[in-house]
Amino acid sequence: MFNKTRIAALLAATLLPGVPASADKPTSAAQVDYTKMTPTELTEYLIFEANGFKLDQPAQEGKTARERMTQDELQKTCSALRGKPADAATAQKVAELARDSHVYPEGGIKLGDWKKGRGLAREGAGFRLGPKVDDNTKKLGGNCYACHQMDPKEITFGTIGPSLSGFGKLRGNTPETQKYVYDVVYNAHAYFPCTNMPRFGANGFLNKDQITDVMAYLLDPESPVNL
Amino acid sequence: MSEVKIRAALKDGKCEVKALLTHPMETGRRKDPAGNLIPAHHIQTVELLHNGNLMVEADWGGAISTNPFFSVSLNNVASGDTIEVRWVDNKGETSSGSVKVK
Amino acid sequence: MKPQQQRRLFIKGTLAGGAVVAAAGLGLIQPRLVLAAWPTDAFHSNSLEEALNKVFGSSTLEASDKVVLKAPGIAENGAVVPISINAEQLENVESISIFSEKNPTPLVARFKLKPGCVPEVSTRIKMGESGDVIAVVQAGGKLYSATTNVKVTVGGCGG
Amino acid sequence: MYKNALCALPIMLAMASPALADPGQTPDEVLQALIDRSDSAYLTQSEQNLMMMQDEPSYWVIEQGEILFKEPRGPKKASLEQCDFGKGPGVLEGAYVEMPRYFADTGKVMDLESRLMHCMKTLQGFTDEDKAIKDKHGNTDLVKIQTFIAAKSNGMAWNPPMDHPLEKAMRGAGEEFFYRRAGVSDFACSTCHGATGKRIRASVLPNSSIPDEWTKAVSWPAFRVGHEAVRGSQHRVSECIWQMRQAEIVYGSEAAIAIIAYWTDKARGQPAILPDLKR
Numbered sequence: 007m008f009n010k011t012r013i014a015a016l017l018a019a020t021l022l023p024g025v026p027a028s029a030d031k032p033t034s035a036a037q038v039d040y041t042k043m044t045p046t047e048l049t050e051y052l053i054f055e056a057n058g059f060k061l062d063q064p065a066q067e068g069k070t071a072r073e074r075m076t077q078d079e080l081q082k083t084c085s086a087l088r089g090k091p092a093d094a095a096t097a098q099k100v101a102e103l104a105r106d107s108h109v110y111p112e113g114g115i116k117l118g119d120w121k122k123g124r125g126l127a128r129e130g131a132g133f134r135l136g137p138k139v140d141d142n143t144k145k146l147g148g149n150c151y152a153c154h155q156m157d158p159k160e161i162t163f164g165t166i167g168p169s170l171s172g173f174g175k176l177r178g179n180t181p182e183t184q185k186y187v188y189d190v191v192y193n194a195h196a197y198f199p200c201t202n203m204p205r206f207g208a209n210g211f212l213n214k215d216q217i218t219d220v221m222a223y224l225l226d227p228e229s230p231v232n233l
Numbered sequence: 234m235s236e237v238k239i240r241a242a243l244k245d246g247k248c249e250v251k252a253l254l255t256h257p258m259e260t261g262r263r264k265d266p267a268g269n270l271i272p273a274h275h276i277q278t279v280e281l282l283h284n285g286n287l288m289v290e291a292d293w294g295g296a297i298s299t300n301p302f303f304s305v306s307l308n309n310v311a312s313g314d315t316i317e318v319r320w321v322d323n324k325g326e327t328s329s330g331s332v333k334v335k
Numbered sequence: 336m337k338p339q340q341q342r343r344l345f346i347k348g349t350l351a352g353g354a355v356v357a358a359a360g361l362g363l364i365q366p367r368l369v370l371a372a373w374p375t376d377a378f379h380s381n382s383l384e385e386a387l388n389k390v391f392g393s394s395t396l397e398a399s400d401k402v403v404l405k406a407p408g409i410a411e412n413g414a415v416v417p418i419s420i421n422a423e424q425l426e427n428v429e430s431i432s433i434f435s436e437k438n439p440t441p442l443v444a445r446f447k448l449k450p451g452c453v454p455e456v457s458t459r460i461k462m463g464e465s466g467d468v469i470a471v472v473q474a475g476g477k478l479y480s481a482t483t484n485v486k487v488t489v490g491g492c493g494g
Numbered sequence: 495m496y497k498n499a500l501c502a503l504p505i506m507l508a509m510a511s512p513a514l515a516d517p518g519q520t521p522d523e524v525l526q527a528l529i530d531r532s533d534s535a536y537l538t539q540s541e542q543n544l545m546m547m548q549d550e551p552s553y554w555v556i557e558q559g560e561i562l563f564k565e566p567r568g569p570k571k572a573s574l575e576q577c578d579f580g581k582g583p584g585v586l587e588g589a590y591v592e593m594p595r596y597f598a599d600t601g602k603v604m605d606l607e608s609r610l611m612h613c614m615k616t617l618q619g620f621t622d623e624d625k626a627i628k629d630k631h632g633n634t635d636l637v638k639i640q641t642f643i644a645a646k647s648n649g650m651a652w653n654p655p656m657d658h659p660l661e662k663a664m665r666g667a668g669e670e671f672f673y674r675r676a677g678v679s680d681f682a683c684s685t686c687h688g689a690t691g692k693r694i695r696a697s698v699l700p701n702s703s704i705p706d707e708w709t710k711a712v713s714w715p716a717f718r719v720g721h722e723a724v725r726g727s728q729h730r731v732s733e734c735i736w737q738m739r740q741a742e743i744v745y746g747s748e749a750a751i752a753i754i755a756y757w758t759d760k761a762r763g764q765p766a767i768l769p770d771l772k773r
Contacts, residue, residue: 058749071741136742
């Protein structure tokens with residue numbers, strides 16, 4: 007684990023407080039002994055203390071880039087796996103964290119508009135910071151096609167996630183399936199701990215209505231995903 | 234920035250000439266961010282000369298890629314010969330470059 | 336190999352620049368004709384057949400394996416689709432032309448080759464959508480052709 | 495000394511392996527040789543780029559870079575011919591495939607781009623405010639010069655030194671960062687580069703654990719067809735992190751160098767394609 011006190015001690019001994027290190031000047035390496043740090047400590051130091059990132063840039067979710075770089079509990083836990091599948095204890099812990107995050111629409115989950123869902127599945131902009139900050143007023147999307155096959159007629163789809171072609175036809179458009187799809191888009195870690203899939207709802211990438219639209223794109227019998 | 238870059242290399246008895254031109258090659262159908270059509274601006278004619286003799290005359294539309302590349306091959310070229318490439322676009326602008334064959 | 340850079344401006348169709356004027360004086364080129372010669376109608380034709388007729392006075396093509404056309408089957412970037420055409424198996428090649436059937440104006444380029452040229456050209460073209468690319472080689476008064484399909488797709492992270 | 499000899503052994507083995515390409519090859523020939531002995535879908539995915547590689551626009555960038563490298567420039571009117579990229583002043587052959595590396599004169603691990611900026615400052619007298627250093631990406635001096643230098647390592651095996659403790663520390667931090675999930679998408683580098691043959695949209699992604707495909711992934715500078723420009727390693731780092739929805743990484747920062755130190759190590763022993771051409 008990253009030890010804040012230890013870094014702070016190293017810093018206090020070497021750097022003047024409040025003076026940001028420059029990327030070009032031989033400050034940090036010469037004054038702080040990187041070889042005495044664990045890889046985790048050094049990584050955190052390079053990100054937060056050695057002018058590694060533009061941390062003060064405002065982010066569209068109302069916070070700053072610093073919060074973007076700061077890991078939450080789930081991110082920390084999953085990063086520690088180093089790409090390996092989650093062990094039982096990790097899986098249980100992450101799934102619990104995820105279940106606690108689910109928030110449902112008032113009045114229950116209802117199928118949204120599959121056409122809007124299609125737009126959200128195709129569009130990939132939103133939330134990118136520097137150097138080119140996304141214009142977040144338009145073209146915001148979940149970019150589902152980056153990782154999933156959906157409409158079988160669409161030829162450019164990614165394969166990081168499983169194919170979702172014919173998903174509704176296969177699983178049925180039942181209340182149970184609707185809740186399952188809503189949950190997975192909102193925070194998939196409840197079912198797949200430490201999945202690669204972003205927490206679209208829990209992280210505010212898509213709002214609740216948008217999630218029901220994506221849900222409709224997958225489940226509505228009229229949607230091209232199921233034709 | 235209307236550079237004409239040319240490479241000419243003798244290989245297997247012929248001279249392969251490759252040229253890279255600097256030009257926006259606007260088709261006239263693209264829109265700027267404000268939604269206005271960007272007027273057509275593209276190279277129309279390219280000439281390639283070997284020791285001053287016209288060898289290739291090409292007519293191009295806006296569908297040749299931005300910063301155009303093309304290559305052609307010539308027989309009967311010797312080391313020290315001059316290869317020149319020049320172009321004229323639909324606005325009457327022109328540029329040229331030449332190179333001595335190694 | 337350092338290309339010697341020169342830059343000139345056309346002024347009302349007249350070339351300024353000593354070297355070129357001298358060359359024109361020798362009767363090697365006729366710069367005034369260059370602008371006028373650009374086949375406007377052919378480049379503005381919005382069907383393949385019309386474009387062929389405007390360029391060649393005929394749209395009758397003879398598909399031939401002596402025209403070797405290379406283009407990528409899939410292009411992730413329609414803005415720079417590499418095309419190469421080789422017609423060395425044909426005698427007396429006068430010109431090599433490129434058409435992209437689905438482009439709003441199909442004629443892309445025409446290379447007129449003098450004797451002494453090897454009948455091969457390569458270039459890169461823009462394709463707005465998937466479609467056929469057609470190479471037309473004019474030789475001995477006939478039009479030989481080769482056709483290949485290019486699928487234009489999207490790569491990368493999207494957005 | 496004994497310890498050094500032991501450390502050198504795996505490197506010698508790597509160099510003796512067939513992975514080392516003929517340095518007389520062109521970049522497209524280096525790639526073709528990799529394709530011939532690999533079944534990587536990443537290497538062969540783009541017929542378009544394979545065709546374009548034979549006439550790389552970056553060849554002209556190399557020529558421009560050579561002129562800039564040899565020309566006396568900056569307030570000190572000096573060329574870069576005395577710059578030490580790790581193998582001695584002015585030695586460029588094979589220098590880039592042995593970077594990032596530790597430099598005693600700065601006490602830091604530096605990659606090609608940060609070392610180049612260092613020499614432009616110390617030898618030529620440029621400052622951060624000068625256009626020559628300020629303009630990082632695009633049709634810039636930095637890109638042209640680094641493309642010229644990198645091309646001197648075409649076909650050679652990646653072999654970043656791991657002798658100095660700082661080199662190991664930076665590589666370790668880079669590995670840590672590679673798996674570090676953060677931001678609104680929870681992405682890490684490993685999200686896209688941890689499996690074989692996966693696609694994002696239509697693009698096949700390179701797996702960092704398959705060295706003979708990963709070498710192409712880390713072969714920068716490369717002409718980016720979609721950008722109509724040559725891009726360097728720092729640009730690639732920045733763009734991936736931008737797509738990952740994390741914060742903007744600082745060009746030439748040690749965070750970026752650590753990432754490059756790790757990714758170069760993962761391609762160890764495989765021939766570099768320099769300059770490469772990518773989507």
